[in-house]
Each structure stands twice: as C-alpha cells, then as structure tokens.
Amino acid sequence: MAKNPSWILKSYATGMPSPDNWVLEDLSMPEVGDGELLIKTMWLSVDPYMRGRISPAKNYAAGIPLGGLMTGGGIGEVVVSNSPDFQQGDVVISDYFGWQAFTTVPVASAKIVDTKQAPVQAALSYLGMPGLTAYFSLLKTGAAKEGETVLISAASGAVGQIAGQIARIKGFDPVAIAGTDAKVEWCKELGYRTGINHRTSTDLVADVAAACPNGVDVFLDNTAGPIHDAAMLNLNTFGRVAVVGTIALADKFDQPDVGLRHLRQTLITRARIEGFLLDDFEADYDAALVDLSSWYEQGVLQTREDVAQGIEAAPYAFVRMLKGENFGKQLVEL
C-alpha cells in the first residue's frame, strides 16, 4: 500500500458520480503549514452535500478543482500541532479532511472531540452535522408543533433517522418515506408512525394521502424529485417545506430540474418553501448538542451506521450513499 494513499478528483461527474471520477494516488506525508494540524485520519464522512463539490455548477460553497485532493468531514488524531490549542494525541473533527490516511486541516476548522461522551464517530452523525441538520430543519425552519404531521424523506438516512426520532420525542406525528421495505420497518422501530417505500409505490401522491390522513403540516425534504411533488400535493394550509437536500437529483445535478411547479399549490395553501443550510444556525449549536446528547443518554435517540473499511473504500461509500444503497449514516473507517 502507498505511503499516504489519497483520493484526487479526476473529473466532474455528469449524471450519477462513479468511483472513476477519482484516482487513488500515493502522496507523500503533507507538509504542515502555519495554522494547520497534521492528522492521522480515523473516520471520514460521506454526505449528500458533497455531490455539489464535484460539480462545476454554482453552489453555496466552492467546488473542488480537478486534480485537487477530495475533501470532506472527518475525525482523526493530531500527529503534529502548530497551535497551542491542540496537542499531539487529541482527537479532532473538521469539515476539511482530505480523503487520505494522513491529512492537514486548518486549525480554525478543527474542534476537539470528547471521546468519553460517545463513540467518536457520533460527532459525524447524531452529535454532528446530520444531527444538527435534523434538529434545526425540523424545529426552526419547519417549525413543527405538537400533534402536527411531519413527513420526512430519506427517512432512515443520516438526517432523517434523527429527525424522525426528534419528532417522536417532541410529540409530532412523523411519517417516513424511504427506499426499501427494511428501511421503512426500521423507521417504524425508531418511532415513525408509519412509512412508505417510494421505490415500490405505484401512486406516491395517494400513498402519502393515505399515510397522512390529516394532511402534511411539515415536509422535511431531503430528496427533491417526485417525492417533493407527492408531499406538495398533500400539504395543509400554512404547511412548511424545509428544503434540506436534493439527493434525488444526484444523477442530474448539472441539468435544470424540470417537473411540476407548485406555485399555485403554494398560493392555495399559503405554504412556505424554504431552503435550509446548517451554517445559518451556528449560534445555537451548543444548545442543540445538549438536547441531542441527553436524548441519546436517556436512550430515546438511537442511531444506525453503515461503515465501509479503509481509505480505498471512500469513493465507493460516497457513491452507494448517493444511490441510497447504504442503511444508516454512511461512514468510512480507516
């Protein structure tokens, strides 16, 4: 095996990404610049938002240049610190891990992970970006209230599995949309009242109507596509749609998304469709993490991981997550 196996972006994906969009190169140990840490990678996170990073299309953050090191969220152990705030041996999380065995991250992006509170990789799932996304999209953007029906797509995924459980804890009425019967069954175990397998449904609009007899008050949209349409056509007056992710567009990311437009439905229901980006809620992360970790400690919040092994697995894990072949939060363990 190479000294520092590292995944380099070779081509932008058109349609569904494939592991061929990257090439595994043997790089030397990174030089540690000012304001950087050298890290031995322990965990990498692959998440839907990273689809936008390997596209030349305009996005909310800059993409990765061709020939550049692929980056994403990760956890690892500090090997060399150029900062008084971090010591060798500290376990840190950052959104700027390279997909490599040894990597550098900007000190400003790194936070120490409390290794006693929970398994360290929890900082990449329910105590991290997906958990916080579920928390704020449901409670702030979606503004769900007790008794309201909350429809959640990609319901067993990293965000959906947490959102459904928060909905149950808060006394909302959560309904799952997922891509296999096994995922739907697991969602019910988590506390979703019922669920729909969108891959076997022959009439998603009718199936959402049947699963939500009081209509949909809040839709947490992790997918876009036809699932969005089925939710919109069942939306209640003053309904709220939080646009959290668009994973159904993963294979047509650089094309305009053409389909039903729901402006008239929006007018009729006076519904609100609102885009969600976690960064906007940074001031409230700490309070949310207190809730999430106490629910976990109380045993009312479960989490499921789907772990691929080794740096070699990274692009494969990413692509299977985009295709919905994972079951639970997709991670790569080194």
Added chain:
Amino acid sequence: MAKNPSWILKSYATGMPSPDNWVLEDLSMPEVGDGELLIKTMWLSVDPYMRGRISPAKNYAAGIPLGGLMTGGGIGEVVVSNSPDFQQGDVVISDYFGWQAFTTVPVASAKIVDTKQAPVQAALSYLGMPGLTAYFSLLKTGAAKEGETVLISAASGAVGQIAGQIARIKGFDPVAIAGTDAKVEWCKELGYRTGINHRTSTDLVADVAAACPNGVDVFLDNTAGPIHDAAMLNLNTFGRVAVVGTIALADKFDQPDVGLRHLRQTLITRARIEGFLLDDFEADYDAALVDLSSWYEQGVLQTREDVAQGIEAAPYAFVRMLKGENFGKQLVEL
C-alpha cells in the same frame, strides 16, 4: 335591453377563458332574503383570482357552479335593506356582487364606502383588495427592507402599480416587469427604478440580472411562469418570493404547471417561497388603509384605471385583463 341582465356561467374554461363561457340572461329582479341587501350595481371589479372560480380544480375558495350567476367584487347603491346597519341610498362594497344590474349581497359581506374620501371605485383598487394585497405582500410576506431590490411582475396591474409605489415610498429599490413598453414607461413614472418588457425580452434571466445588479431580494410574483424562473435564477441569499398570483397560468389553469423546479436554488440561497392570500391579514386592514389613503392624499400614490362600460362588457373586460390587454386596474362601470 333586459330587465335585469345577468351573466350566467355556461361552461368551465379550458385554457384561456372566453366570453362564450358565459351567457347574458334576462333575470327578474332578485328576491331579497333575510340578511341580504338589494343593490343597484355601479361598479364591478374583474380580478385574476376569479380565474380560479370558473374552474373545477381545487382552490382556496369554492367555484361557481355551472348555470350559476357569476360573482365578484363590486360597488353599488342599496335599494332595499333588510338590515338596520344599511339604509337605502348607502353605497356599499362586497366581494359577492352578481354580474348583474340589480343584485343581492349578504349583509355580512357588505361595507359602506366613504364617498367623500375618494372616488367610490377606489375601494376596488388602491383602497381595496388590490391595494391591500400590494401592501401586505410587499411589507409582510415579502418583508422588504430599506435599500433592498424588489422585483414586481404584472407591475402596472392593479396590485403591481400600488406595490411599486409603496416600494418607492418605503425606500426600497423597485424593478418592474410588464407586458408592453408603454406599461414599462408608466411604471418608471410611478417610481420604479427601471423595468423590463417580458414580451419582447429574448433572455429574461439576463435582463433581470442587468436590471438588478445587486440581485433580487424580494420578488412579488403576480404571474408565475417563465417570469418566476427568471426571478428565481437571480435571487439573493435569504431572498423572499411572495406568490401573489399566477396569471401566466390563466390559459393552462387545469393542467399541472410543468417547468423548472427551483428546489436546489432555494437551498443554495436559503430563500423562502411563500403563498399569499389577503384574507390572512384581515386584522390589519384598517391600519393599512390609513397608510394607503394618506399616501394618496399626499399625492405620492397614483392609480390608473381601465374602465369598460355596461354590464354587457363584464366577461370581455375579465378576459382582456387575463390576457394583459388592460392598462391599469380593470373595472366595469354600469
């Protein structure tokens, strides 16, 4: 001419309505029931929302049954009152005027018009539904702030002409989209900074970008259709879209609206698309009317009417308004 010429809905419109969807019948003088007023019609208002009333599609209010009397907003003089609150000779406004020379309206729907404050028909334009719609959609749903760029479609129409002037009065930066060069020029006279003729534009996305060099903060969408797309593709981070009307769908009202879906754009900008219905703001009508009438008295709010003459003209006036052939608030004077 007939004793009480009345327009009866003969068929639901498929595509663009035509005067043939109604038939003019000679009805006898209406019987005045309990809780009703008999009114001699002076003015009828034709408004885009009425397209939804002549369709079997689901809407926010019930449609008019085939064979039923066409109804809409109007102003007239009380001939017979079955209520102590109204006397013969009072001039009243109601949303439930029949399209007929003499009509009955429910007492609960009627309000006395102050005939000294302004021309009576102002209660159907800047002091009524269109003016209030402009006021609340811009200031509440759109939540425009000083200095922000406000893009307004159907900008010279009943709602748009008032919204653009409120935007100017409040120190926003209003930009018009209208359907003729003459309308665009008049919008500039009203105080819109600039404007776009969407019928002659060959690249509406680029033209909106050029007219809004700081991007679009608030879009008052009176049209839907390609104008909506052009606005969405120029929307700023945290932009707001108030879906006020969908007149561009007037000729395809009963078909699903297919086109660009802007979920990813919503996510990237964290924009909010929200449906608007005036009724939701009823508690604040009085305060808004104080503003609107004082602006008019100060001479900073102008209004333009397009008046058709006679009950015979009602469906023709309605259809020309739907086609954008009117210039200013379309009224029918009896």
